[in-house]
Amino acid sequence: MNRSPSSSGLLPLPGAPSSSWALYRARLSSLLQSVDTAVFVAFWLFGLINNVLYVIILSAAQDLVGNGIPKGVVLLADVMPSFLTKLVAPYFIHRIPYATRIFIFVALSSAGMLLIAFTPPSQSVAVKLIGVGLSSISSGGGELSFLGLTHYYGHMSLAAWGSGTGGAGLIGSLLYVMLTDWIGLSVKTSLLASAFLPIIMLVSFFLILPHGPLRASARKTYEPIANRDSFQEEREGVEDNFGDIPTSTASSSLLAPGPAVAATVYSSHPTEDARKDSLAAKIRRSKLLFFPYMLPLLLVYIAEYTINQGVSPTLLFPLDSSPFTEFRSFYPFYGFLYQVGVFISRSSIAFIRIHHLYLPSLLQVANLVLLTLHALFNFIPSVYIVFVIIFCEGLLGGGVYVNTFAEIMENVPAEDREFSLSATSVSDSGGICVAGFLSMAMEVWLCNWQVDHGRDWCRRIKAG
Secondary structure, eight states: OOOOHHHHTOOOOTTSGGGSHHHHHHHHHHHHHHOOHHHHHHHHHHHHHHHHHHHHHHHTHHHHHOSSSOHHHHHHHHHHHHHHHHHHGGGTGGGSOHHHHHHHHHHHHHHHHHHHHHSOTTSOHHHHHHHHHHHHHHHHHHHHHHHHHHHHHOHHHHHHHHHHHHHHHHHHHHHHHIIIIISOOOHHHHHHHHTTTTHHHHHIIIIISOOHHHHHHHHHHHSOOOOHHHHHHHHHHHHHTTTTSOHHHHHHOTTOOSHHHHHHHHSOOOOOOTTTTSHHHHHHHHHHHIIIIIHHHHHHHHHHHHIIIIIGGGOOOOGGGSSOSSGGGHHHHHHHHHHHHHHHHHHOTTTOOOOOTHHHHHHHHHHHHHHHHHHHHOOOOOHHHHHHHHHHHHHHHHHHHHHHHHHHHHHSOHHHHHHHHHHHTHHHHHHHHHHHHHHHHHHHHHHHHHHHTTOOGGGSOOOO
């Protein structure tokens, strides 16, 4: 059977109708026609606020633990509780209403930031790490909940969520620098200011997000299914509004409305019987998600966070051949380039789809191998080539993240979709946990190798 480039996940050939400006104009037109601004803004803010404290904590890692403790400790404290939350919460969190969850997440994240801010420097670092852990639990629970919530609001909400999480990396890192360096606030005051950011999540959920889809789903959970003829007429009416969009456009664009969106909007949320809702049944469903969705997401996160935390601190060049005046400037700039790539790829889901998730995941592993070999043997001639590789690393990581959940929304049956979106979110945190342990060993090993072979640049780095 012939498959179009769009449906096969391949890029269209140059000059083909599916690669023309008319296609992208049709996509943009369908996007603007179907956009619910309130839904888009709400989910963008959900993604931003849910992830921004994670980024701020990592940006403040040096100020939290000082010079005697590896940065990887803060990374693990920032991600391990989130990982454990995503591992177990999908099997019971559906019993907690979304409104209640929002209050819990806001309380946990604000309490965590307040505990970090008010812990005096003389106190044990362990107390601050408890605060980091509270924020991490909130972030993990928030991610699996908001991803599950996209089931009720369609593909636009997923695109907005992905863009918001990408923006959190840029905004979080810049916000901490702005508060501490540009404005001149103390670390304590900066963290206190950050503790009030979760309030925006309350505003987004209760004041911005339309609750009609949630209320309709709650009613349909207990009411008989509406007349099927009426349902079919409504569905056909929605599809008719987009009949002039090319088939290839609809199949290749996540946001192109069509039967999948119509079914999401108009179909009833089925009542699960006790057997299907059991823990054993959900574990079986999770196993079915592992190879098509969880594993490629896990691989890409292991590779990119091992690069970010374990390899990039050793990707150093002579200062006279770089744009920097200090060796410590390489690492934060690599992080900035990575976040730019993540933001772009997570925001591009409206126009670019990746159906074969293993391809970018394996390319990310190749990036890890390439940069590790350079850290050992110093064969890349210019730091600007490394800049391009790090930027592409961000593109690959962000692309796999958002396209994984897009594939679930398109391919998993509606009755399993909410659980599947939540359960798959464990892969990114699991990958970061594995990378955290790997990176602590790799950074030390690579730095020692470089020193033994006449490159002691990694030992010249002084904390700012």
